[in-house]
Amino acid sequence: DVKVTQSSRYLVKRTGEKVFLECVQDMDHENMFWYRQDPGLGLRLIYFSYDVKMKEKGDIPEGYSVSREKKERFSLILESTSTNQTSMYLCASSRDSVATNEKLFFGSGTQLSVL
Amino acid sequence: GNSVTQMEGPVTLSEEAFLTINCTYTATGYPSLFWYVQYPGEGLQLLLKATKADDKGSNKGFEATYRKETTSFHLEKGSVQVSDSAVYFCALSQAGTALIFGKGTTLSVSS
Numbered sequence: 001d002v003k004v005t006q007s008s009r010y011l012v013k014r015t016g017e018k019v020f021l022e023c024v025q026d027m028d029h030e031n032m033f034w035y036r037q038d039p040g041l042g043l044r045l046i047y048f049s050y051d052v053k054m055k056e057k058g059d060i061p062e063g064y065s066v067s068r069e070k071k072e073r074f075s076l077i078l079e080s081t082s083t084n085q086t087s088m089y090l091c092a093s094s095r096d097s098v099a100t101n102e103k104l105f106f107g108s109g110t111q112l113s114v115l
Numbered sequence: 116g117n118s119v120t121q122m123e124g125p126v127t128l129s130e131e132a133f134l135t136i137n138c139t140y141t142a143t144g145y146p147s148l149f150w151y152v153q154y155p156g157e158g159l160q161l162l163l164k165a166t167k168a169d170d171k172g173s174n175k176g177f178e179a180t181y182r183k184e185t186t187s188f189h190l191e192k193g194s195v196q197v198s199d200s201a202v203y204f205c206a207l208s209q210a211g212t213a214l215i216f217g218k219g220t221t222l223s224v225s226s
Contacts, residue, residue, distance in 0.1 A: 004158070033213060035216075040218060041218060042204065042216050042217055042218035042219045043159075043204065043216040043219075045213050045214075048213050058213065090158055090159070092158075092159075103161050103164075104151075104159070104161070104214060105160075106158030106159045106160065107158050108156070108157055108158045109158055
């Protein structure tokens, strides 16, 4: 089975701190994604990547950046956290082509609390 | 732009009741449609999908039919179980774009 592993299950940070959220997939998937999940808002796409060193902005990229130096790893970076970034962050990957981009495999999520 | 609208939750049912969760979409062309499920403490996983009009996706007793004329993809199950308690997300995809998710519907089933 495909495994998508997120480095932390829970994180608590103070406003202004820098945060790295790491995601690793073990099935040689081309595509990787970062979403945030908030009650009443569902999943919103932050950034995605279709290839190493490639990134595309999603619907809500402000305040975030990403890094994909290796195919299996996709990192989400919060340069200076703010309280409105308190959320559940979900990483996902898929092997399907850009044309289909269908079945996503998700990690278990990182619950980030910014105080 | 493309969008997905799901019925508001939570949906609370007794075991063995019939389940319907409504989902409608807005898209140009012919998207693929999906239902994902998120069990407590876990990430999302694909439940079922349909890639063209009139297709029926099915899995674990759940079904959904792609209705182009009503732009809908409603999720149904004839007899829910306590283990079906989860958050259900409707989603669509089109070529060259990432999946677009609805806001999710929480289902709670009691014995």
